[in-house]
Amino acid sequence: MECVVQGIIETQHVEALQVLLQGLCGGRQEKLKIHEICLKSGTNLGVEASEVHLLCSLSQTDPVWTVRHVGGPMRGAGAEQLPAHVRSVLESSISSNALRFFYALGYKMDYELVRIGYVFQFQRVVPITVTATMLCKVPKLHAIDEAIPVTPGIQLVELTAPASTENYSEAVGAISSFAEHLAPLIHLSKPGVPTGVVPTASTAAASLVSRGAMKVS
Amino acid sequence: MNGVRSGRWQVTASQHRPIRRDQAVQVECARELLGVAFSEAPNKYYFVLRPDHMVVEADSTIQSIMENLQVYRNHLTVVFEGFQYQLGDFHVKAGRAVIAHSENLRGIVLEVEYLPVSSLGKTHQLMQEFVDIWQEVAAQSMTGRIVHLEPNFGDYSLSDQYSWQHTALQYISLMVHFLSQRTN
Numbered sequence: 001m002e003c004v005v006q007g008i009i010e011t012q013h014v015e016a017l018q019v020l021l022q023g024l025c026g027g028r029q030e031k032l033k034i035h036e037i038c039l040k041s042g043t044n045l046g047v048e049a050s051e052v053h054l055l056c057s058l059s060q061t062d063p064v065w066t067v068r069h070v071g072g073p074m075r076g077a078g079a080e081q082l083p084a085h086v087r088s089v090l091e092s093s094i095s096s097n098a099l100r101f102f103y104a105l106g107y108k109m110d111y112e113l114v115r116i117g118y119v120f121q122f123q124r125v126v127p128i129t130v131t132a133t134m135l136c137k138v139p140k141l142h143a144i145d146e147a148i149p150v151t152p153g154i155q156l157v158e159l160t161a162p163a164s165t166e167n168y169s170e171a172v173g174a175i176s177s178f179a180e181h182l183a184p185l186i187h188l189s190k191p192g193v194p195t196g197v198v199p200t201a202s203t204a205a206a207s208l209v210s211r212g213a214m215k216v217s
Numbered sequence: 218m219n220g221v222r223s224g225r226w227q228v229t230a231s232q233h234r235p236i237r238r239d240q241a242v243q244v245e246c247a248r249e250l251l252g253v254a255f256s257e258a259p260n261k262y263y264f265v266l267r268p269d270h271m272v273v274e275a276d277s278t279i280q281s282i283m284e285n286l287q288v289y290r291n292h293l294t295v296v297f298e299g300f301q302y303q304l305g306d307f308h309v310k311a312g313r314a315v316i317a318h319s320e321n322l323r324g325i326v327l328e329v330e331y332l333p334v335s336s337l338g339k340t341h342q343l344m345q346e347f348v349d350i351w352q353e354v355a356a357q358s359m360t361g362r363i364v365h366l367e368p369n370f371g372d373y374s375l376s377d378q379y380s381w382q383h384t385a386l387q388y389i390s391l392m393v394h395f396l397s398q399r400t401n
Contacts, residue, residue, distance in 0.1 A: 042244060044243075
């Protein structure tokens, strides 16, 4: 399981977000470049239609493949009150013939995209991962070097934390609390809940970047 | 042969078949998905698709993912289990193959591993000589014959360096062999 909140930020403010995250948690920042392929089950295959994602991390020297299955969000009155989505997530590393494997099993590609940006990881009660990525569409089949931004100038920010049925309240509390620290730059909420950009983000970003520059000099 | 017993081992090989929502409608997919798990590598799981000549290696969580996807259903499982022995530079596993939950014995298995070298090409003759020694011993003291089964690793794009993927393919081949014996 995992808890997740997300929001959007203008690309010009991502540097300020990095400064803020470094200041808040001093965590490691790593570059992120992921080729993501969404696969859907073929006609009549399986108990019901299903979807699985193949992720190929291109940040390392050798590509690393992962298969990821995301379940629906937790339901019920209690879940709706939570400020974050809690959903089942299963991931497995897999050999590089993963795409050919799932095609052979009867899956078909629904779409593919490339995510380019940064990832921060740190510990605040629970392990928290922050990603700021630009989503890029792939104009021709698997032509990832030709990927172009879907929304130039806007990046997606996600906060996620692993959770279990025993501790999901704690995990939700941790990422919600951390999300408040990012409020000057970005509104974070459940996926699917529109947030928009923060009107005063430019002012906050300018202040953060100048403070960051002063620390360096 | 002065072998030293060094513990138990178990390999579980499963055969899965696709699930069709409407039985009257065909599905474009592999008709058989074979999977293997090793007690010595509990964090890994392997799939083999024979018509596609494919071996896939994944974390053991792939089994949970496949269960959630509900696209293939377990049809049959063969459990290989027994004891392992150290004989100098050779590591030998001896055991039985049974259909899971039935204790229906399908055969006896011998796995031989030469520890110092991982190259298939460099060890082929040496391994064959080791098997020949076992054939002589078996001929004198047992009924039945040892049948040396080795899949064509090259057909599956597996390298000369031996790996768990090679072992997975070998146990799938064993399972297929035992199941074919069953239908004869």
